[in-house]
Amino acid sequence: MLLIRNGRVLDPASKTDAAVDVLLDGERISKVGANLSAPGAEILDAKGLIVAPGFIDLHCHLREPGQELSETIETGTKAAARGGFTAVCCMPNTHPVNDNASVTRGIVERAAEVGAVRVWPIGAASMESKGEALAEIAAMKSAGIVAVSDDGKPVATARLMRQVMDYCNSLDLPVIDHCEDPSLFAGGVMREGPQSLRLGLQGIPAQSESICAGRDVEVASITGARLHIAHMSTRGSLEYVRWARKQGLRVTCEVTPHHFTLTDEDVRYDSNYKMNPPLASRSDRDALIAGLADGSVDAIATDHAPHHPASKDVEFDRAPFGIIGFETALALGLAELVHTGKLSLMRLVELFTTGPARVLGIERKITAGEPADLTLFSTDLEWTFHAADSPSKSRNTPFDGRAFRGAPMAAIVAGRVAYRR
Amino acid sequence: MLQRLSHLLGTEVLSHEQILFLLDQAKPFQEFQRHPLKKLATLRGKTVAIAFFESSTRTRISFTTAAARLGADTMALQAESSSLKKGESLIDTVRTLEAMRPDGIVIRHASSGAPAFVAERLEIPVLNAGDGTHEHPTQALLDALTIRDRKGKLEDWNVTILGDILHSRVARSNIHLLSKFGTRITLCGPAMWVPRALENLAPNLRVTHRIEEALEGADVVMVLRVQTERIHEPALAADEYIAGYQLTPARLRLARPDALVLHPGPIVRGLEIDSAVADGPQSGVLEQVTNGLAVRMALLYHLIGGAPTDAPHPAKDRSNASD
Numbered sequence: 001m002l003l004i005r006n007g008r009v010l011d012p013a014s015k016t017d018a019a020v021d022v023l024l025d026g027e028r029i030s031k032v033g034a035n036l037s038a039p040g041a042e043i044l045d046a047k048g049l050i051v052a053p054g055f056i057d058l059h060c061h062l063r064e065p066g067q068e069l070s071e072t073i074e075t076g077t078k079a080a081a082r083g084g085f086t087a088v089c090c091m092p093n094t095h096p097v098n099d100n101a102s103v104t105r106g107i108v109e110r111a112a113e114v115g116a117v118r119v120w121p122i123g124a125a126s127m128e129s130k131g132e133a134l135a136e137i138a139a140m141k142s143a144g145i146v147a148v149s150d151d152g153k154p155v156a157t158a159r160l161m162r163q164v165m166d167y168c169n170s171l172d173l174p175v176i177d178h179c180e181d182p183s184l185f186a187g188g189v190m191r192e193g194p195q196s197l198r199l200g201l202q203g204i205p206a207q208s209e210s211i212c213a214g215r216d217v218e219v220a221s222i223t224g225a226r227l228h229i230a231h232m233s234t235r236g237s238l239e240y241v242r243w244a245r246k247q248g249l250r251v252t253c254e255v256t257p258h259h260f261t262l263t264d265e266d267v268r269y270d271s272n273y274k275m276n277p278p279l280a281s282r283s284d285r286d287a288l289i290a291g292l293a294d295g296s297v298d299a300i301a302t303d304h305a306p307h308h309p310a311s312k313d314v315e316f317d318r319a320p321f322g323i324i325g326f327e328t329a330l331a332l333g334l335a336e337l338v339h340t341g342k343l344s345l346m347r348l349v350e351l352f353t354t355g356p357a358r359v360l361g362i363e364r365k366i367t368a369g370e371p372a373d374l375t376l377f378s379t380d381l382e383w384t385f386h387a388a389d390s391p392s393k394s395r396n397t398p399f400d401g402r403a404f405r406g407a408p409m410a411a412i413v414a415g416r417v418a419y420r421r
Numbered sequence: 422m423l424q425r426l427s428h429l430l431g432t433e434v435l436s437h438e439q440i441l442f443l444l445d446q447a448k449p450f451q452e453f454q455r456h457p458l459k460k461l462a463t464l465r466g467k468t469v470a471i472a473f474f475e476s477s478t479r480t481r482i483s484f485t486t487a488a489a490r491l492g493a494d495t496m497a498l499q500a501e502s503s504s505l506k507k508g509e510s511l512i513d514t515v516r517t518l519e520a521m522r523p524d525g526i527v528i529r530h531a532s533s534g535a536p537a538f539v540a541e542r543l544e545i546p547v548l549n550a551g552d553g554t555h556e557h558p559t560q561a562l563l564d565a566l567t568i569r570d571r572k573g574k575l576e577d578w579n580v581t582i583l584g585d586i587l588h589s590r591v592a593r594s595n596i597h598l599l600s601k602f603g604t605r606i607t608l609c610g611p612a613m614w615v616p617r618a619l620e621n622l623a624p625n626l627r628v629t630h631r632i633e634e635a636l637e638g639a640d641v642v643m644v645l646r647v648q649t650e651r652i653h654e655p656a657l658a659a660d661e662y663i664a665g666y667q668l669t670p671a672r673l674r675l676a677r678p679d680a681l682v683l684h685p686g687p688i689v690r691g692l693e694i695d696s697a698v699a700d701g702p703q704s705g706v707l708e709q710v711t712n713g714l715a716v717r718m719a720l721l722y723h724l725i726g727g728a729p730t731d732a733p734h735p736a737k738d739r740s741n742a743s744d
Contacts, residue, residue, distance in 0.1 A: 194621035198433075200533035200555030200593060269534030314510055315532035317553070 001025050002415060003038050007046030007376065011053060012350040013365035022051060024372040027414040031368055044417070046376055049409050052349045053364045054086030054373025056356040057326065058176075058254055059151075059230055059301035062088070062119070065106060066095025071306040071393050073107065074114040076326075078391035079304070081419035083326035084352075084408030086373040087118035088304075089360075091151040092129065099124035099135035104143035116418045117411060118373070120146040120360075122176065125164045131156025134163060141171050146360050149176035151230060154212050158219055165225035174226040174252070174359060179212035179237060180277070189317045191264040191278040199267065201316060206284060209277055210236030217244040217251055228359050229253035231303045233277040235287035242296055252359045254301035255288050257325060257332040262398065271312045271319030272398040275305070289336075292351060293343050299356040300348075302329050306394030324392050327408075328385055328399045330377055334406035338379070345379065372415035379406045423730045428540045428547045429720055431556035432598040440598060442730065443719055444566050444575075449736035450715035451566070453490075463735040464493035467725055470523035472498045472515065473550070474530040479686055479710070480550050480559070484527050487717035491735070493725070496523060515539050525725040528552070533590075546724040554588045559720065560685050561594035563713040565602075567705045568641055570712075571681050575599075581607045581635045581676070583666060584645030584693055585614040591645060591685045596623050609635030610645075610666055611657055632666055639676040644668050644684045644694045659692060669695045673703065681705050 002024040009020050009032070021036040022029060031038075057080065063071035073090075080088045090107065092098035098107065104121050111119035123145035124135040129152065137148055148168055155161045155177055168175050185208045190196050192203025213229055217240045220227040227244075229237060232253045244251035258275060263282045267273045280288070291297040305322025312319050330352065337343040343351075352375070357364035366374070387400040411419040423442055432440070453459065469488040473481050476499075488495045498518065509517075511530070518526060525546040528536045533553030540547040551557040569575045580599055586592045586608045596606055600623035608615050612630045620626050629635050636642065647662060673680065682694075682704045690696045699706060722728065722735060 194618055197587075197616070197619055198593075198622060200553050200590060202554075269537045310510070313512055315530070315535045315538060317532045317534075 001038055001041035002044060002412070003036060003041040004044045004046050004051055004374065004376070005036070007049050007051035009051045009366055010346055010349045011366040012346055012354045013053070013363065014367065016366070017346060022366060022374065024412070024415045027372055029366060029368055029370050029372050032366055044410070049376045049378055050345070050349070051366070052375045052377065053353040053366055054411070054413065055084050055330070055352040055375045056360070056364065057085045057088040057302050057304070057329070058299050058356045058359060060088045060090055060304035060326070061093065061306065061322070062090040063306060064094065064110065065103070069393070070308045070311070073110045073119060075391050075393050076304070076306070077111070077116040077119060079324070079326045081116040081411040082391065082408065083328070084330050084375040084377055084411050085117055085326060086375060086411050086413045086418070087120055089120045089122050089146060091122055091149060092124040093152040097124050097128045098122070098140070099127050099129065101136060101139035101143040104140045104145055108144045117413050120144070122147045122149050122151070124148065125150045125155050125175065126160060129153060131160055134167060137167060137173070138171055141173060145173070147174045147176050147228070149178065149230065151176065151178045154178050154180045154182070158215050161216060161219045162222060165219060165223040165227065169223055169225035172361065174228045174361070176228045176230050177212070177216050178230050179209045179216060181208045181211045184208040184211065189274060189278070190267050191280055193264050193281055195264045195267055199269070204278055206234040206236060206280065209234050210240060213237035213240045217241070217249060220244060220249050220251055221247060224250070226250045227252070231256050231259065231277055231301065232297070233259045233280045233288070234284045238287055238291045238296060252298040254299040254356070254359070255292060255297050256301060256303045257329045258323060258398070260285060260288050260292060261332050261336050266398070269316050270398070271314065271316055272323060272396055274316060274319050274321055275303070275323055276321035289342055292337060293347065297351070298359055300329060300333060300351040301356065302326055306392055307396050308393060309395055312396045323397050324390070324394050325397070326392070327390055328397065328402070330408050331385070331404035331406055332399070334379060335404060339405065372412060374412040375408065376410040376412070377406065377408045381405070381407045381409070383407050425730065426724060428536070429558055429724065430537050430540060430547065430549050432558045432561045432594045433556065435558070435598070437601045440562070440565065440601065443562060443716070443723065444569060446719035446723060446734070447562070447566055447712070447715040449734045450718040451712060453736040454711055454714055459490050460492065461490060461735050462492045463722060464488070464491040464726055467493040468523040469493050469495050469721060469725065470498070470518045470526040471495050472518060472526055472528050474500045474511070474528070474535070475551070476500060477529055477551070480529065483713045484550060484717050487714050487721055490714070491718055491721055493721065496521065511535060511539070512542055515543060519543050519545060525721065548720060548724065551590055553590065555590050556594045557590040558594050559713065559716055560591050561598040563709055563716040564595055564643065564683055565598055566712045566716055567683060567709050568681065570708070571705055572640065575602045577603045578640040579605045579607070579638050580641040580643065581609060581639040582643045582645065583632070583635065583668060584610050585647055586610055586619060586645070587614045587616060588648050589645050593622070595643060596626065600624055600626065607635045607639070611662065632672060633675055636672055636675040639680050641681045641683065642668060642673070642676055644682065646685065646687060646689060647693055663692060667693060667695060668698050670697050670701070673698055683709060686710070
């Protein structure tokens with residue numbers, strides 16, 4: 001038994017914000033209340049800390065199988081635990097692609113052996129994510145996938161999207177799309193705008209994303225399936241999501257910490273500023289923050305995308321897209337959204353917990369009988385992020401050396417302390 | 422006091438004073454090109470690495486000749502023969518060159534920002550000889566020298582740049598340099614190569630897609646080569662470009678009578694410029710080439726020679742002659 005005492009419990013599901021204790025018994029929460037006592041229980045003093053439901057990351061790349069030079073399930077989940085995450089959804093663009101049950105089972109088994117936090121795989125929508133034949137989605141669901149996506153690329157055509165959605169609807173799985181129009185993307189490396197013109201870097205117009213988001217919500221209106229827009233970065237895409245919801249469609253979306261923190265004006269000839277979707281204009285960034293505040297955005301997801309240092313230490317246009325993100329996600333949320341007064345602390349917690357849970361069709365709450373997954377964090381601890389200290393195998397982040405106020409303090413997964421600061 | 426340069430990465434980061442200093446330093450080297458014995462000992466014992474990761478003839482020859490005339494040795498790396506073909510990264514390649522102890526490195530690369538990337542990682546001065554669609558600062562400096570010579574001053578002209586601005590590093594370097602001297606710049610070319618958003622690059626910049634409007638009142642007309650190798654969009658038919666944007670004698674008459682015509686080369690006669698204009702009295706094309714040598718000598722002297730900014734000029738110091 002583990003008794004978490006003296007903390008401030010923030011539970012978005014029940015709108016609880018109270019100084020109560022939480023008693024864990026094995027893998028479940030057994031009691032929530034004021035001044036609990038449990039003789040013999042291990043005590044975790046959470047004085048001055050927030051006690052929240054376990055954080056869920058809807059979008060990460062653990063690179064196993066196949067790209068273990070950049071990350072493994074072991075190193076990636078350790079970094080996730082340090083970020084306060086208790087469950088992470090890993091994208092299928094591994095080698096081989098997670099497009100069949102044997103790859104899914106391999107990930108699930110490896111995670112059970114070495115994973116510091118829960119690993120919920122996302123299966124490919126199409127075989128090898130090539131945009132042709134459907135992947136073995138039902139078999140992967142039996143093996144443990146929680147959603148499908150051809151992430152890294154959009155689901156290739158509206159027709160394929162329709163088939164994937166119809167099929168996933170019957171299996172009650174959400175379809176996650178990486179929205180991008182390949183012909184407008186056209187080899188671009190950053191957001192098109194004054195800064196791309198100045199740097200002489202090939203630009204990607206914002207509409208490359210929103211055209212595809214528009215296509216997807218239209219297909220969702222044919223199928224009625226659950227659609228989730230990954231790493232949304234533009235005002236245009238957000239407007240399509242809002243429109244879809246007004247029609248009663250089951251459309252959700254996520255935003256990454258780097259997209260609500262940085263803009264294209266921050267881009268330099270440093271591949272740590274190269275990600276896909278690229279950093280957006282200031283106006284799009286502000287629209288995303290408004291969406292995070294007003295409920296239009298469902299989740300903050302990291303898109304943790306490790307690349308080993310040699311692959312990133314190259315010319316900007318030759319570097320792969322993506323940055324690591326687990327350990328800075330909460331601190332950036334606090335710095336950019338809560339300390340600035342744009343979001344309440346409860347809303348931020350929702351974006352890491354009940355929001356992503358709702359996308360996956362599950363619940364997340366601090367109530368007796370629920371899984372004992374909890375995230376403890378401080379809103380005012382001062383610390384500096386050093387990428388060199390990360391358990392991740394990669395160091396690709398623009399936030400190396402950034403000073404923060406507020407940090408993850410513990411991640412508790414199935415009643416076990418996976419990380420304690 | 423003049424801020425000493427540690428690298429030449431672009432004209433955007435150069436100050437007004439630094440540009441004038443470099444142009445002044447280039448002046449005696451211009452005269453020097455007419456000497457029968459074109460060799461100084463100023464950089465004797467120094468080595469300049471000339472690393473061209475993208476093919477080029479004129480800029481490479483110009484830098485190599487500039488180094489030779491200053492007495493420096495050069496070591497050359499060319500994309501076709503380099504280990505890049507064997508998969509070596511840029512950073513490993515330049516670190517290998519640096520280990521042979523050159524005193525500076527001249528880089529041309531197809532990736533925008535490659536010289537800046539290298540400069541952050543090496544100890545020696547880096548000279549940008551053209552990076553992707555970003556900058557080509559020595560071209561802008563030699564253009565400025567040519568304008569100052571031919572028109573008597575650099576300030577307050579109306580300069581029109583014609584062609585594929587979007588993909589032109591020459592245009593960017595000229596825009597940044599000239600805008601520091603009160604120049605009113607007009608960018609003109611087919612609309613997909615001259616987006617309106619370019620107007621944000623510098624003050625006093627305007628975009629028009631009508632060549633007549635662009636040329637009216639121009640004191641200097643810069644014609645760019647149509648860079649087919651850098652164009653991602655479907656190409657425009659050559660006839661369409663010629664009809665809309667070729668600089669012809671008739672169109673040049675819309676500019677001021679004494680307008681100067683510049684072209685960074687290589688010229689594709691009959692495409693972006695009519696031969697009568699390229700070879701006409703208003704053309705400064707061949708002076709640009711000679712001035713390129715002078716500017717590059719001034720830069721190598723300043724960056725690699727390490728002389729104080731008030732030292733006697735080597736091209737005027739007769740004792741400096743070699744052999």
